[in-house]
Amino acid sequence: MTDGQFRKIAAIVHQDSGIILSESKRSLLMARLNRRLRVLTLPDYGAYCDRLEGPDGPQERRHLLSAITTNVTAFFREGHHFQALAQEVLPPLIAQARAGRRLRLWSAASSSGEEPYSMAVTLLDAFPDAAQHDVLILATDIDPEMVDRAQQGRFASDALAPVPPAQVKRYFQPHAAGFEAKPEVRRIMRFGELNLHDDWPFSGRFDVIFCRNTAIYFDSAARQRLWLRFGGALNEGGALFIGHSERLDGPAAGLFAATGTTQYRRNATPASART
Template identity: 35%
Template sequence: MNQAVSAFGAEASPREFLMTQADFDRIVRIAHETTGIVLSDHKKEMVYSRLARRIRRCRMSSFAEYLAVIGKDPDETNEFVNALTTNLTSFFRENHHFEHMLATSLPELAKRNAGTRKLRVWSCAASTGEEPYSIAMMLKEFGFDRSWDVKLLATDLDSAVLDTARKGIYNEDRVRGMDPKWRDKYLTRGADGQWSANADIRSLVSFKRLNVLEKWPMKGQFDIVFCRNIVIYFDKDTQRVLFDRIANQMAKDAWLYIGHSETLHRVTERFEGHGQTVYRKIK
């Protein structure tokens, strides 16, 4: 094992792989360019441990050797991106958004779209699927009848989390804390103790890989967008461009839900606030 000392400082313990400041700076640059994620110096430890796993798996001996393949080998570049994303999520995270859907946005959209009988929802950082499945539960719960065409697009940059999301199977600890009323209605517990999403909610969701910084293939406009706990990793300029593009992709008066530590203040004026992290498109 290479016992090289990393560039973390004199007090740092010996490291398995050498990561110099130049390596870290390069990682920061690539991560920003490809994902929008800003990695500050205090993320060094996190970056080290996440990428060390990949370096070990690739049977390489340094960050420099590993970084030489990033950008050249598409599979490993994908793994690099997957390793740097933070995928924390849960069913009904920030539950007030789901309550708002049932009480306000869905009843209003049901009236507004009564002519077209079409509803489009986008979860743009779907992670392992708990968020889009929670949305799908609310869509089902609201009870659009068969004459309605209701679709939920769930996207994420990270291909690994999307694989989990598509499977729709969760351990007991992933559903702990979820209201049993929703859990027992929309998930089924298998003999192995795992919970799987029922067909009625699965059928509403399409999972697709999409980097929100790149070109979007979607043609139509959305009535509801969940863009939660993703822009916290982006700088303000990236947030400005993203929310402008999101507004362009939303119908008039459409609803936007953002994460608890995110804000549109000094980012965009195209939305107006309707309570805690709930917005409506105004222009």
């Protein structure tokens, strides 16, 4: 891959996703794109750059993002977040939902689904009849292949190892060599493709947002803009969980109060700032 080809692809990736591909990622990029070259029967990276700029470019740019994004995830990853969700965040929200208020949780970079399903089983443990109320967990990701996998809700037995056996039994049923989420879990979940840097098609606000281990790949301007947008997308008192190596920096920091490790609450908007 020539310098020019690398720069062209890195610029497209940055424009589309905010992800920075530093020079040190060139061999990784080449390794990941080799599969695309084989699938498309293209002779080299020059031909691939031409394709990115040709009539099939927009479609190929989605495959490019799929190829370069890191989708590593796990059930109950950073387990303290799920403890806080169960013990501190959800109890008052569940009481309000039982009284008719809407409850919305968002896994904003949900990868293959382990994170939103962990949220779902945590919620259902405390609120088994959630589906009878106005309760939804939204799971979105930029990578369409990951969204499809999350929507299927099928996991290898190994992937479910962090889930306590009683929860596996309650919320999953055997499927092929692994398990799939039961319909009562899926009933409170919705899935969609969403680039966090695009417009968000939501009409209401969220009570809980998980956006973990994703903003770390963005440049600081894109990351700080995202924190601000989360501030706008959360109800007052809403909870934001970010990844273990991320921190809530920039102008949005004043919108949130830290409530634990990489865990925040949206401050109330002062009366003087309300319109």
